[in-house]
Amino acid sequence: MIDLHIRPAAADEAKTILAFWKEAAEGTSITDDVDGVARLITRDPEALILAESEGRMVGSVIAGYDGWRCSLYRLAVLPSHRRQGISTALLEAAEKRFLAVGGRRGDAMVLEANERAQHAWAAAGYHREDHWRRWVKPFV
Numbered sequence: 819m820i821d822l823h824i825r826p827a828a829a830d831e832a833k834t835i836l837a838f839w840k841e842a843a844e845g846t847s848i849t850d851d852v853d854g855v856a857r858l859i860t861r862d863p864e865a866l867i868l869a870e871s872e873g874r875m876v877g878s879v880i881a882g883y884d885g886w887r888c889s890l891y892r893l894a895v896l897p898s899h900r901r902q903g904i905s906t907a908l909l910e911a912a913e914k915r916f917l918a919v920g921g922r923r924g925d926a927m928v929l930e931a932n933e934r935a936q937h938a939w940a941a942a943g944y945h946r947e948d949h950w951r952r953w954v955k956p957f958v
Contacts, residue, residue: 820871820902824911827866827878829859835866838875843894844932848956858882867911869895869904877904881912888912888921893935909942927952 827835832855839850849855859866862882869877876899880891890912895904916924926944928935936946 820899820904822876822904822907823870824907825868825870826864827855827859827868829856831868832856832859834875835868835878838878838896839892839894842878842896843892844935845929848958864915866892867908867915869908871899871904877908879905879908879912881915883916883919883921888916888924890924890926893926893938905938906942 832852835855836850836852847854849858855866858880865880865882867879867881868875875896877893877895879893880889882889882891890909893905893908895908913924915921924944926939928939940946
């Protein structure tokens, strides 16, 4: 594994994080804007976890906890830095956070078409639950 620094994101990094996701993440969300990212960090300063190597952002995961569920989003690693243990380090940090607040199970949002991500989540010990479906309604 490369030398990593794992830390929470700061609200003033929203633009940098959005640019990182364009390069490293699959899919987009209605909240993919500066205000959405800054609001997440302001509401829960420990939720957005970043991995840096040599001063460069190389990975991210959102580890959200609402007091009931532990939700994982945006596990992303720069293509040039994949298969170096970064997602493992990010998930360890997220799971440590969840355990510290009393979380019992992590739920990950994974795009159906993203086979690479499905393999990564399975390798990390997560399994697919086909009896659930996500229902959404945009408010804007």
